[in-house]
Amino acid sequence: MINVTKTFLPPFDEYTAVLKRAWNISWITNNGILVHELEQELKQFLHVPNLLFAANGTVVLQIALKALGITKEVITTPFSYVATTNAILWEGCKPVFVDIDNATLSIDADKIEAAITADTQAILATHVYGIPCNVEKIQEIADKYKLKVIYDAAHAFGCVYKGKSLLSYGDISTCSFHATKVFHTVEGGAIICNDEELNKKLFLLRSFGHMGDDYYSIGINGKNSEFHAAMGLVNLKHVQQILEQRKMLSEYYTDKLLSLNITKPLLPDGLVYNYSYYPVIFATEIQLLKAINGLKKISVNPRRYFYPSLNRLPFIKDQTIMPISESVSSRVLCLPLYNDLAKKDIDLICTQLLIQ
Numbered sequence: 184m185i186n187v188t189k190t191f192l193p194p195f196d197e198y199t200a201v202l203k204r205a206w207n208i209s210w211i212t213n214n215g216i217l218v219h220e221l222e223q224e225l226k227q228f229l230h231v232p233n234l235l236f237a238a239n240g241t242v243v244l245q246i247a248l249k250a251l252g253i254t255k256e257v258i259t260t261p262f263s264y265v266a267t268t269n270a271i272l273w274e275g276c277k278p279v280f281v282d283i284d285n286a287t288l289s290i291d292a293d294k295i296e297a298a299i300t301a302d303t304q305a306i307l308a309t310h311v312y313g314i315p316c317n318v319e320k321i322q323e324i325a326d327k328y329k330l331k332v333i334y335d336a337a338h339a340f341g342c343v344y345k346g347k348s349l350l351s352y353g354d355i356s357t358c359s360f361h362a363t364k365v366f367h368t369v370e371g372g373a374i375i376c377n378d379e380e381l382n383k384k385l386f387l388l389r390s391f392g393h394m395g396d397d398y399y400s401i402g403i404n405g406k407n408s409e410f411h412a413a414m415g416l417v418n419l420k421h422v423q424q425i426l427e428q429r430k431m432l433s434e435y436y437t438d439k440l441l442s443l444n445i446t447k448p449l450l451p452d453g454l455v456y457n458y459s460y461y462p463v464i465f466a467t468e469i470q471l472l473k474a475i476n477g478l479k480k481i482s483v484n485p486r487r488y489f490y491p492s493l494n495r496l497p498f499i500k501d502q503t504i505m506p507i508s509e510s511v512s513s514r515v516l517c518l519p520l521y522n523d524l525a526k527k528d529i530d531l532i533c534t535q536l537l538i539q
């Protein structure tokens with residue numbers, strides 16, 4: 184079985200060697216040496232000033248909304264993983280969907296202003312597949328209407344846009360280090376911001392709102408452990424090679440699929456991409472379903488990622504139609520892409536897709 188993704192696991196001894204440092208001093212959670220070291224190394228690798236390692240890529244969205252005092256309407260994308268919408272709802276806010284751009288598949292910045300009301304407080308957009316949102320236009324709108332900007336950058340690890348880390352745009356960016364992502368810590372995530380004061384607030388929110396015996400604010404348990412940090416420290420040593428391998432495999436796919444009637448999302452100029460996914464968009468849903476069936480026959484398991492369009496989730500009250508997001512969602516497929524995917528497996532997949 185070839186799955187859409189396969190978790191990268193480093194040599195076991197590399198993991199235990201790092202973990203042993205925490206084990207030896209019996210300090211396995213609560214911001215120990217490995218968490219601290221991972222945060223320092225991630226800041227360097229990603230070129231961001233502040234970064235907090237957290238439990239996962241969902242709680243960081245909740246913490247971001249909480250830290251910025253968001254309680255009402257949040258303008259957001261319908262084309263993302265369900266966690267983006269859920270975080271807004273979980274925080275008691277209202278998601279207001281704005282359709283996506285046909286080319287980059289991120290929120291269409293030109294449609295945001297029309298969705299702003301007196302209750303709008305923030306824009307929460309996803310750099311979907313690691314492809315940047317229109318960050319300049321979004322910031323312009325945010326400045327004009329005094330809105331906060333949060334980026335769900337769960338797919339954007341290692342992406343550089345216009346000379347800066349893609350994670351450094353907006354008031355807060357969040358990342359996921361889940362086992363299925365380009366860089367992982369088994370479970371994990373991060374909150375990134377440029378502002379020192381905001382970072383202190385985020386630090387407190389992540390750890391019950393207190394430091395030692397001093398209690399400052401409400402808080403949640405969004406911390407992560409030394410076991411997870413150890414995985415991160417080891418994987419960070421491999422991540423450059425992983426990114427290069429994914430680029431090579433993606434380009435191999437692209438060569439092989441030249442004659443197939445599909446489109447791919449547009450990578451804008453000025454992007455150093457991380458090849459976090461290999462999404463292809465079929466002309467019709469019927470062609471997509473045919474492709475899935477064909478691939479299943481040769482034991483390949485691609486993923487309809489993202490489907491359905493989030494405005495169609497059964498628990499969304501206001502089911503406004505999002506024509507582009509709904510159309511793309513019904514036709515997009517992520518093909519298998521992971522570090523040790525063999526070229527001959529890509530040959531197999533592409534041959535199957537081409538004989539439909």
Ligand SMILES: *Cc1c(COP(=O)(O)O)cnc(C)c1O
Pocket residue numbers: 239240241242263264266267309335337338359360361371372
């Ligand atoms: C994976 C993902 C998340 C959630 O991250 P977890 O670490 O699994 O909680 C959030 N948003 C997007 C866009 C994702 O792909």
